[in-house]
Amino acid sequence: MRHEVQVEVLEELLAQIREGRNADAGAVRACPASTWTCPDRLALERRELFDGQPQLVGLSGDLPSPGSFLTTDDLGPPVLVVRGDDGGVRAFVNACRHRGAIVEAARRGTKPLFSCPFHAWSYDARGALRAVPMAEQFGPLETGRLGLVPLPAAEHCGMIFVHPQADGVIDAPALLEGLEDDFTAFGFAEHRFALEDRLELELNWKLVTDTFGETYHFKRLHKDTLAQTFEGDVLSYRTWRRNHRMVLGKQAIREMAARPRAEWRVTEGGFPVYFLFPNVVINVSEGAIAVVRSLPHPTDPGRCTAQISYYASHRAPEDMESFRQGFGNVVVHEDLAAAAGMQRALASGRIDPVLFGRNEPPLHHYHQTFRRALGLPPLEAVG
Structure with missing residues (x-):
């Protein structure tokens, strides 16, 4: 985030604190309860928002050097993402062209060649088939046509995207609409992978993003944790077509306000949180980033997976572990615990609809954006 934008955001937060107001939707x-409970709605979301769209698989720091790789099963097909010796990022279906065995089982690492454990067919970082044991016994092969099946991949502003469809198209600047300047200024491309957690949850995937949708709950749900250092009920909020930026206020903003504006830093007086459509929430702290990806269950609207990946620019490993514990404990034991209770209540059929308040504008934006992408009518105002 450019410094002049940081000052603008911090001034907005200070004005809200002085005037006792919040961002206003x-x-x-x-919003109907079926949003989180309907199997048909889940099937539509998977088809339109996930199977047919590019997905964020990591940051540039997940692939720090030539030969470094990342694997994921979250996109449908098993995927291998590799940085080549030319510095480029490529993605492939992580399956051998012989019999379809998974080529690389490790989550991440660095290798010059990827060898299938079944019969040791081996592939390089460009996906080319380089070795076939006992080739003379196997029989004739057109090795040039038997490389790993490529998938579209793109790296932009420190973000790595893969399309799960071989004929898919990735327009990375469009995916990052409104966020490119901030991500570049924060140096996302220079952050390196540090830690990750994977959570299997009994709640709809959208409840994970919803939990990052307002500050109304800070002084209530988080009264003994975040409310000790954060301002509740204030929020700097900016939307683009599908993405948004929200900046939470820290109590340190009050002391910072007495200093010259040239010394103001948004990560000192605030906590930037970005939503990247359809399922990514990026939390920016001083020298660290927490990327939360919410992944729908294939068939059950009441289950999902949350992948939380932590990246550091200059923090020491022990500092990153502390950041992970602080962030993760609040999100898991407070936010997601509350969300699991919501899921049970909504699934009971006794609570319908739920309400999004004027002081919860990110929730409005999340769900209006989802509905527009799914061809559903917009949510209507009540009262």
């Missing part, structure tokens, strides 16, 4: 809106 302009209306209260009702």
